[in-house]
Amino acid sequence: MKKGNTGGGVRTRAPGIGAVVAGVAAVAAAMFVWTGGEETVGYSYVVSESLESDENDGLASIRERGVVVRRAEVVSGTGERLAELRFAETDGGPILADWRPRVDPPFITSAPALGEVADLAPVLERHLPDDGYRLLAWWDTSRRLRLLGDVEAVFDEHIGEPLFVPAKWSASYSRIAEIETRFWGAPPDDASRARFMRFADSLLKSEDDGIRELTGLAGDGAAVLVLHVRDVVLLGQLAPERIGVAFRDFPADGDVHGMVRSARAWVSENGYHAYATMQPDPDRVRVVALTDEASGNTLAARLLPFIGNDQSSVSGTRLVYKTGGFWVYEIEGAKAIAGASSS
Template sequence: MSVAEKTMPPSSKGVSRAPLFIGVILIAGGLLLLGWLGWAILHSAGDGEAPYQYKKVAEGGVEKFPDLGLEAYEGMTIRKYELLAEEVQKDPLVEFYTGSKGDHAPVLLEWKNNLIEPVLTVSGDIKDLTKLARAIAEHVPSEAVVLGWWDTSRQLELLEGVNTLFDENLAQPLLIPGPWAKQQKAIENLEHEFWQVTDSSEAKVRQKRIAEALLADEATGASILRELAGGREAYVVVHWADAYKLGGMAPERFGIGYNDFPGSKQTHALIPRVKQWMEENGYETYLVQRQGEDTVRAYFLTDSAYKDTLIAKMLPFSTSQPTELEKLKLVAQYGGYWVYSLPPAPANDAG
């Protein structure tokens, strides 16, 4: 395994990922200080309590947060928080925004991780999200259902009242760094309290079925999604972050890792280096996302068999052809979000 390689572990319990984390730092160059600081913070926590705290730093209507581009969504309360490990570092590890209406539970709008290591979750860009939400409100029939990961579903419901399968927080999977493994229970308790998780068994079953669909082959996955749609016209939304979270939820069935490639402000200039690294390390399927001003992150599948999963076929991995799917039809893309229509199965086609 290359020192720069980062993969989801078989389990979040009792697995130290420090050597891999240091490997990313050595390759990342300009991110060395931030990476080393993060490594120190992640190793600082004691047993029995969460190694971080949430601090609210701002609250107000959408007009108070013009950078989020939410002017069209009046009546929503926005809150900005910081994730802090104050005993070690005063600067926030993560900055994030939530939105809510009335006394409803908060909905995560954007999660800005200041560390190299993913912490707790990953999210899409809020500007891409609002483009997606407006397009769905304009082009998707109001009676249709939009199928997607639970957090994307809640965002779309909050912004545009879209019909989805989820109206509550699930806070899963939690991407807990290895050095925080001993605090897993405390972290789960903090997350459930903050996000007002209700532990709905029905919602968990629906999310499990979404995951099963994305892990299956195209025909089986489409069949599961039609079942979830319950006979309604359906559209499916996926994001590259869903693939990483799917790896956190089912690492034994969908291995995914990443490697950072710094050195150019132009993504295409780094593609030859990405391809060479993948070939040298035996990885066939990957996708590339810009990580910072001069760094791209390549997410790769650890086994070539995973390229045949529905999630891999729906996202722009190197072995995928999203426009050529047989059971779903690509209808739009908004940044990292890919939108498909789900035609009803032919009468003679069980898939």
């Protein structure tokens, strides 16, 4: 079976953005509009005033530290609202708090639910030692963990990849990447990007080779790996020739058994290998499927809860915590987390 992101959302593979020009101030609205064929393509980040305190929005803890949180919308050149987001203003540039597309997702990016990150961050903050460890996670997860829990991670710069660009805009990918850069800031230097891509590559390898690569990335420090089911979707966008990923959203209407039947039927009809679920927001359950057996043998797939997968059999890892779509592992030899699994 041909590998690639199919079955829902955007399916265009995006090239890297390492050569994109530097951006302007973090909070300034970024906008480029250009004409492509018969259609004018473009969008802007329209930023509102800072948000008032709300103990129930998951961001109260960072406001207590004096961090400004703002709401913004992604608005097309014709005035259509494409996405809503909240972000924090920090010395290291804006950090995405949550992202809610108003068009078929994923659009531009895909982020784990804010509540799940907010649940995980204090656990890591309590149980990780002050030094001597290396926390390995996707770059946007790393930035949100630092925002919500003051947790240091290896990849805490805004890499900006992959982007989920609508098919009708695919020919203008580099210009869309420039819009993103003008709002979020310039990507890191080539060495930092290459180091993150080495991490992504380790997740796409076989379990034994991938664990060796992760251990190498950790260096002399203890290694803690944080994965989310969402990460498989990003890997499928980043390297569709190496992992086949499909997804479909189902309504979260309370009928769990009905949703499971529908998910199994969809997986069976398409001949997919295995599936897992995540909940990007309260209204939707996303079923993420691996399209073939080879994809199920990647390290990322082996460490995530795909149906029929025995995660505990991955040599060199120990599950220490899980919440929502997040799974936290200690890499063999690491002594970074003490008792987190019982918290």
